[in-house]
Amino acid sequence: MSAVIPRHRVNVLTGIKSARLVEDPAEYADLIKKAKRPLLVVGPLLLASTAEGKVLMQYALDIAKAANIPICATAQTRGKMVELGVEPQCAYDVVEIINALKDPNWHGVKKEGNHDLVIFFGIRSDLGNQGLSTLKHFAPHLKTMTLCKYYFPHASYSLPNFKKDAKWQEFLEGLIANLQKGE
Amino acid sequence: MAQVKEISRKLEEIHKKIKAEIPWEPVGPTPMPEIPDLRQWDMRLMKTYAPFYAPFCDLCCFCTYGKCDLSEGRRGACGIDIATQQARFVLMACLMGCSAHAAHGGHILEFLIERYGPDKKIDLGTSIDVEAPNIRTVVGLKPETLGDLQIALEYVFKEIGHLLDSTHTGQEGSALDYESKALHASMLDHVGMEVADIAQIVGFGYPTSVADTPIIELGWGAIDKTKPVILVSGHNPATSTVLIDYLREHNLEDQVEVCGLCCTALETTRYSSKAKIVGPLSRALFFMRTGVADVIMTDEQCIRTDTPQEAAKAGSAMIACLDKAMYGLENATDYETDEIVRRMVDNKEQFAILDPAKAAEVAVKVAMRIAPERKKEWVTEEQAIELAKKCTNCKMCEQVCPNLFNIGGGVTEVAKGSFDLIRRQFLQCIGCGKCEQECPNNVPIFKIMQTAAGTETWKCRAGRGPVMDTEIRNVGAPITLGTIPGVIAIVGCSNYPDMDDIADMVEEFAKRKYIVVLTGCAAMAAGMKKDKDGLTVYEKYSPSFDAGGVVNIGSCVANAHISGAAIKIANIFAALPLRGNYEVMADYVLNRVGACGVAWGAYSQKAASIGTGFNRLGVPVVLGPHSSKYRRLYLSRKEDDDWRVMDARKREIVDTVEPAPEHLAYVCETKEKAMPMMAKLCIRRNDTPQGRAIKLNHYISLYKKYIGPGLPEDIHLFVRRDADIPLVYKKEVRAHLQQIGWQPREPVGLPTLIGTYPTKVPVDAVIH
Numbered sequence: 001m002s003a004v005i006p007r008h009r010v011n012v013l014t015g016i017k018s019a020r021l022v023e024d025p026a027e028y029a030d031l032i033k034k035a036k037r038p039l040l041v042v043g044p045l046l047l048a049s050t051a052e053g054k055v056l057m058q059y060a061l062d063i064a065k066a067a068n069i070p071i072c073a074t075a076q077t078r079g080k081m082v083e084l085g086v087e088p089q090c091a092y093d094v095v096e097i098i099n100a101l102k103d104p105n106w107h108g109v110k111k112e113g114n115h116d117l118v119i120f121f122g123i124r125s126d127l128g129n130q131g132l133s134t135l136k137h138f139a140p141h142l143k144t145m146t147l148c149k150y151y152f153p154h155a156s157y158s159l160p161n162f163k164k165d166a167k168w169q170e171f172l173e174g175l176i177a178n179l180q181k182g183e
Numbered sequence: 184m185a186q187v188k189e190i191s192r193k194l195e196e197i198h199k200k201i202k203a204e205i206p207w208e209p210v211g212p213t214p215m216p217e218i219p220d221l222r223q224w225d226m227r228l229m230k231t232y233a234p235f236y237a238p239f240c241d242l243c244c245f246c247t248y249g250k251c252d253l254s255e256g257r258r259g260a261c262g263i264d265i266a267t268q269q270a271r272f273v274l275m276a277c278l279m280g281c282s283a284h285a286a287h288g289g290h291i292l293e294f295l296i297e298r299y300g301p302d303k304k305i306d307l308g309t310s311i312d313v314e315a316p317n318i319r320t321v322v323g324l325k326p327e328t329l330g331d332l333q334i335a336l337e338y339v340f341k342e343i344g345h346l347l348d349s350t351h352t353g354q355e356g357s358a359l360d361y362e363s364k365a366l367h368a369s370m371l372d373h374v375g376m377e378v379a380d381i382a383q384i385v386g387f388g389y390p391t392s393v394a395d396t397p398i399i400e401l402g403w404g405a406i407d408k409t410k411p412v413i414l415v416s417g418h419n420p421a422t423s424t425v426l427i428d429y430l431r432e433h434n435l436e437d438q439v440e441v442c443g444l445c446c447t448a449l450e451t452t453r454y455s456s457k458a459k460i461v462g463p464l465s466r467a468l469f470f471m472r473t474g475v476a477d478v479i480m481t482d483e484q485c486i487r488t489d490t491p492q493e494a495a496k497a498g499s500a501m502i503a504c505l506d507k508a509m510y511g512l513e514n515a516t517d518y519e520t521d522e523i524v525r526r527m528v529d530n531k532e533q534f535a536i537l538d539p540a541k542a543a544e545v546a547v548k549v550a551m552r553i554a555p556e557r558k559k560e561w562v563t564e565e566q567a568i569e570l571a572k573k574c575t576n577c578k579m580c581e582q583v584c585p586n587l588f589n590i591g592g593g594v595t596e597v598a599k600g601s602f603d604l605i606r607r608q609f610l611q612c613i614g615c616g617k618c619e620q621e622c623p624n625n626v627p628i629f630k631i632m633q634t635a636a637g638t639e640t641w642k643c644r645a646g647r648g649p650v651m652d653t654e655i656r657n658v659g660a661p662i663t664l665g666t667i668p669g670v671i672a673i674v675g676c677s678n679y680p681d682m683d684d685i686a687d688m689v690e691e692f693a694k695r696k697y698i699v700v701l702t703g704c705a706a707m708a709a710g711m712k713k714d715k716d717g718l719t720v721y722e723k724y725s726p727s728f729d730a731g732g733v734v735n736i737g738s739c740v741a742n743a744h745i746s747g748a749a750i751k752i753a754n755i756f757a758a759l760p761l762r763g764n765y766e767v768m769a770d771y772v773l774n775r776v777g778a779c780g781v782a783w784g785a786y787s788q789k790a791a792s793i794g795t796g797f798n799r800l801g802v803p804v805v806l807g808p809h810s811s812k813y814r815r816l817y818l819s820r821k822e823d824d825d826w827r828v829m830d831a832r833k834r835e836i837v838d839t840v841e842p843a844p845e846h847l848a849y850v851c852e853t854k855e856k857a858m859p860m861m862a863k864l865c866i867r868r869n870d871t872p873q874g875r876a877i878k879l880n881h882y883i884s885l886y887k888k889y890i891g892p893g894l895p896e897d898i899h900l901f902v903r904r905d906a907d908i909p910l911v912y913k914k915e916v917r918a919h920l921q922q923i924g925w926q927p928r929e930p931v932g933l934p935t936l937i938g939t940y941p942t943k944v945p946v947d948a949v950i951h
Contacts, residue, residue: 015241017254044853076855079891091896093860095811095850099235099818124680125587127852130237130811137238137254137265163578 017136019158021151025174031145031157032067032179035117037108040064041097042088044075045148046122050169059172060121061086063147066179070109072097074123094123098131104141114141120155121147129154147172200334201323201763211764212943214323215338218345218367224766225363225799227940228773231824232798232817232847234362236269239814243268246352261353270361273791273815275350277368278343280792283484284740285339285375287419288382290505292332294421294539295386301330305385308392310651313754316747316761317377321370323763329385332378339371339378362815369795370765376793377743384648387424389453394654394726394734396645397456401710403442403470404638405459410440411554412475413546414499416467416490417482418739420450422504426480426543427455439547444470445485446703446738452645453737460643462711463677463704464786465614469636472629474498477550477557480542483507484739485676485787491533498557500527500549503535504542516541524548564602567634571598573624580618580628585809586611586680590618590628597631606635611681613784643710644721646702646737650748652755654728658698659756663775665874667730668881669865670698670778672745672802674793677704678786678809684854685783686712689720689733691858695881696730697865702742704784706735742793746800749776757951766937766944773801773844774828774934777865777878780804781857785813794848803844803864808852817847821897828868829938830931831946836939837931841900843868855889863895868934872906880909883916899925 022028032038046057057080064071070089073081078091089109092100100106106114118135120128125148132154135144143156149168152158162168197215198204213220241254243263251259258264263271295303305326307314315326318335326332346368349355355364383389390396406412415423423443430436442459443451444467451458461470464485471479471490474497481490482505491510494501503509515523515534520541526532527549536542562570576591584590593605609632619628661667671692673685685708693699701709710719724733728748736744753771754761761768772778780797782790784807791813794804798817806813821842830837843866851857862881870878879901886895894912899920902908904927908916938946 015250015254016252017241044855074856075852076890082891082893091890093856094852095235095816095818096820099820102235103820124808124852126585127808127811127850130239130814133239134235134237137241138236140255161582 013153018153019151019155021160022157023160025171026178028145028157028175029178032069032117032119037113037115038067038069038117038119039072039109039115040069040119040121041072041074041094041123042077042081042121043094043123043128044077045124046077047080050165055080055084056122057081057084059176062176063179066176069119072109077122094127094131098134101135101142102138116141117143117145119145119147123148125150125152128152197323200338203323205325207325208760208762210323211760211762211767213765214763216321216765217342218364221367221370221765222360222363223940223942224769225366226359227936228799228847229359229362229817230940231819231826233819234266234270234358235816235818236266237811237814238265238269239812241265262356266358267356267361269814270358270365271350271355273813274346274361274365274368276788276813277365277372277792277795278347278350279788280790281339281368281372281375282343283789284372284379285336285343286507287483287740288375288379289336290419291379291382291386291421292329292336295382296329296333299329299386301328301333303329303385305329305331305381307381307384307649310392310653311649312652313751314649315377315381316750316754317373317743320750320761320763320765320768321374326381329382332382335374336378339375342367342371365795366799369792370799372792373743373746373796376740377747379740380648380737380743383420383450387420387454389648390645391648392651394647394651394728396647396726396735398721399452399456399458399460399643399645400640401460401462401643401707402640403461403466403473403475405640406442406461406475407440408475410438411550412440412442412477413550414442414444414461414470414476414479415447415451415482416444416479417486418446418450418484419482419505420447420454422480422482422539422542423447423451424454425539426546427451427458429540429543429547435547439550442476447482449646449703449706449738456645460707463707465612465677465682468493468614468616469629469633471499472497473561473633474557477554478502478546480504480546481508484789494533495531500531500553501533502542502546504537504539506537509535520544520548524552528552561638562630562634564634567597567631568600570627571595571631574598574626575624577623579621579623583617583621585613585615585617585678588612594626594628594631602635605632608632609635610683611679613678641710641713642719642721643707644726644735646706646735646741647726648737648741649744650728650736650751652751655748655751655755658729659752661730662752662777663756663869665777665867665870665878668695668697668777668878669862670700670776671781671861671865672700672778673705673709673781673783674702674742674745675705675782675785675790676787677708677784678807679708679784680807681854682708683712685709686720687854688781688783688858688861691885692861693720693724693731693733698728698730698732698734700728700734700736700745702736702745703739708784709733739789739793746797746802749778749800749802752776759949759951764948766942767948769799769801770935770937770949773936775867775869776801777867777870778802779844779861779864781861782810783807783857785810798847803847803849805857805861805864806848806850808850811850815848816850818849819845821845821900827939828931828934828936829946831933831935831938831949833932834946839868839931839934840928841866841868841903843901858889859885859895866901868931872904872930875901875903875907876909879907880911883909883912894919899923903928903930
């Protein structure tokens with residue numbers, strides 16, 4: 001999906017540079033494992049539950065635990081995380097964390113330096129895609145990835161649009177399993 | 184030498200235009216400012232609140248050199264980079280907004296001068312002496328007549344020309360300078376809006392110097408369908424007021440139902456309490472498709488561009504009343520009235536009629552002729568269930584919905600006989616119609632939602648215009664000291680994540696004794712929720728500009744009265760001269776007036792310029808999640824930015840540490856995040872310990888209510904001394920501060936940015 005077309009023939013989603021679409025959870029897991037300082041940014045869409053009653057936030061917590069990734073809680077998500085027994089490393093709103101990530105000299109949420117991979121999960125797609133565009137254009141020092149059920153054209157790596165939630169959940173479970181393999 | 188001569192010639196001309204010889208106040212440093220005159224103030228603001236860009240796409244496609252790829256640090260063929268291109272877009276959006284309001288003002292002014300002459304006196308009643316705080320501050324003119332308002336508008340139009348020029352390819356090369364120009368355009372917008380609303384109040388006799396304006400019926404259930412129904416839509420009330428006049432003159436006011444959409448509805452109800460408000464822009468397509476309106480009259484701005492097609496489909500007659508939107512229709516302005524009526528009734532033709540009197544007469548006659556034949560009714564639940572059975576829940580509607588609703592889920596629930604989900608979705612729907620357009624099975628989603636909408640009615644208070652000087656005198660001290668915790672201005676359009684959010688925000692802050700002011704579609708949405716006793720916020724709270732008041736100021740153009748109120752606090756309460764003295768006014772507002780704008784559903788370019796105008800005046804604005812599509816925010820980074828100010832009393836620069844206010848233009852994803860942010864953005868460096876403790880009490884309690892247990896992560900930045908800690912959280916906050924090694928610091932006596940950047944304004948100018 002990344003642009004291989006001639007420059008004068010643009011794609012309609014971003015113009016030139018659009019996200020690489022990844023459908024294989026093992027490939028996604030490898031990308032995460034390769035990162036030196038990943039960060040998981042969680043948003044309020046994770047407060048909803050699956051048809052089976054599982055809180056979506058639990059997927060985020062499982063991913064973070066499996067890959068040892070610090071979490072940034074946006075909007076009102078911190079409350080739910082605390083309820084589930086996890087205190088996030090930091091709580092910024094989505095535009096605030098993106099604003100900090102833009103700065104290559106930012107200390108990062110663990111004070112170990114800025115992050116090299118930022119995974120967004122649960123941010124509404126219009127706001128999320130605009131924020132990813134900010135990072136695409138003004139943070140060349142990092143890559144971005146999304147875990148939501150929609151395609152995010154401005155990310156570096158994105159999942160496709162899932163028509164069935166079950167398929168998306170299957171992907172997330174596959175990702176967790178692949179991350180756990182490397183533990 | 185030639186340059187000096189040119190400057191003094193220009194100044195002489197300006198002094199002539201603003202009648203500088205009339206000594207109501209000394210003329211300040213920037214009467215009728217041009218692009219560079221307030222640039223230093225903008226640059227100072229942006230030093231702390233840097234522009235944050237979120238480009239829609241990687242390209243620029245403005246000229247024939249392109250399309251140019253601006254990704255990965257590339258520049259376009261003209262040399263522009265991605266940040267500067269975004270700022271250029273922002274300026275163009277702000278110019279569109281500013282032009283819309285100023286041209287609206289220009290049209291109204293022309294109409295009223297034609298009717299009353301240029302010497303008609305401006306009189307806003309016994310409680311308003313500072314009638315035009317924006318015009319006085321920016322232009323330096325004290326307008327006494329309609330003719331004086333023209334002087335202000337001529338200045339605005341001249342500046343718009345220069346600003347628009349700068350957006351041409353191969354001009355400005357700095358994002359910051361484009362931003363400064365956007366701030367300039369948006370400041371001018373508040374002048375244009377003020378001209379428009381003052382002219383309307385004077386010319387149409389709208390309420391003024393009164394708080395307790397009538398309570399108006401809201402919702403299409405309030406419309407008496409047994410009568411001929413005329414729908415007015417848009418923003419410019421020239422036609423709708425003449426329509427009301429015509430009905431009154433012919434004793435028809437009780438026989439013909441007049442209802443409105445968007446700001447024209449607000450304007451019309453300021454003129455006649457018998458008129459009804461259908462709702463905000465998000466209800467336009469729904470209502471048009473009911474076919475209940477016998478005649479639809481459009482004027483300008485935020486009217487659907489497919490109104491002729493939708494009207495024709497619904498069987499409504501249609502008249503375009505202003506040159507801004509003529510829809511390709513035949514211009515019948517010079518035709519005989521009876522001939523137009525005949526062709527509209529017999530041939531179902533639509534016309535543009537630019538003479539308000541003729542348009543009004545035609546509308547009434549056509550409505551009365553065709554209403555008896557009208558057979559439109561709401562869809563029944565039984566019919567909706569049958570219509571919904573065509574839905575296969577393929578999710579195409581969800582893919583195009585700006586709010587990402589599972590509309591197919593709602594429709595399939597209807598097919599099973601349950602309307603709960605679709606009712607919820609109707610409340611959240613922005614009414615764009617994309618879902619229905621995309622549906623491969625042609626499910627009439629809007630008709631099905633009409634059933635969900637039912638015929639519920641609500642209440643809205645009629646817009647009251649400017650905040651009174653007497654009110655400013657009462658609240659000036661408590662606002663600047665912080666004991667009234669803030670002014671929350673909820674403004675703008677109806678592109679909400681959820682319409683209920685507005686009423687919830689009003690309720691939350693009014694009960695906490697903030698002053699809540701509203702305009703435009705937000706003012707309607709506030710009334711569209713009832714409590715358990717069936718009351719709306721307008722019925723529950725005082726209409727006064729005072730602690731716990733809920734005040735409908737009016738339509739979009741009435742936003743100038745909100746910025747005007749902030750200026751009046753500096754001028755009337757603090758006795759700082761305002762004439763041509765913008766920097767001092769803005770500095771006062773930024774540092775001392777705890778106000779926060781909320782444009783939760785902003786969608787339009789007008790909303791962009793209104794908000795950016797507030798930003799230049801030092802008022803932070805919280806935006807809803809869609810507003811990330813405006814491409815630019817103004818954000819600080821609280822731990823790293825420069826929070827130094829000049830203490831004007833001690834004449835020394837002090838590092839306050841506190842980010843107050845933290846941001847100038849900020850997007851929140853959810854109402855839950857917005858609530859504590861709104862409280863936080865009302866914190867000012869000038870707060871007394873008592874005022875700060877009250878503000879922090881609300882910030883902490885809203886955080887606990889909406890975000891979660893514990894304390895806000897940045898609470899230490901806002902506690903200067905122990906006395907700032909609210910009593911109810913004393914123990915918890917003290918323990919936290921001790922844990923992180925917090926040290927007390929002295930509050931600043933008289934905080935100002937003047938003196939911290941190069942400006943011609945002396946520090947003395949901020950001391951009252």
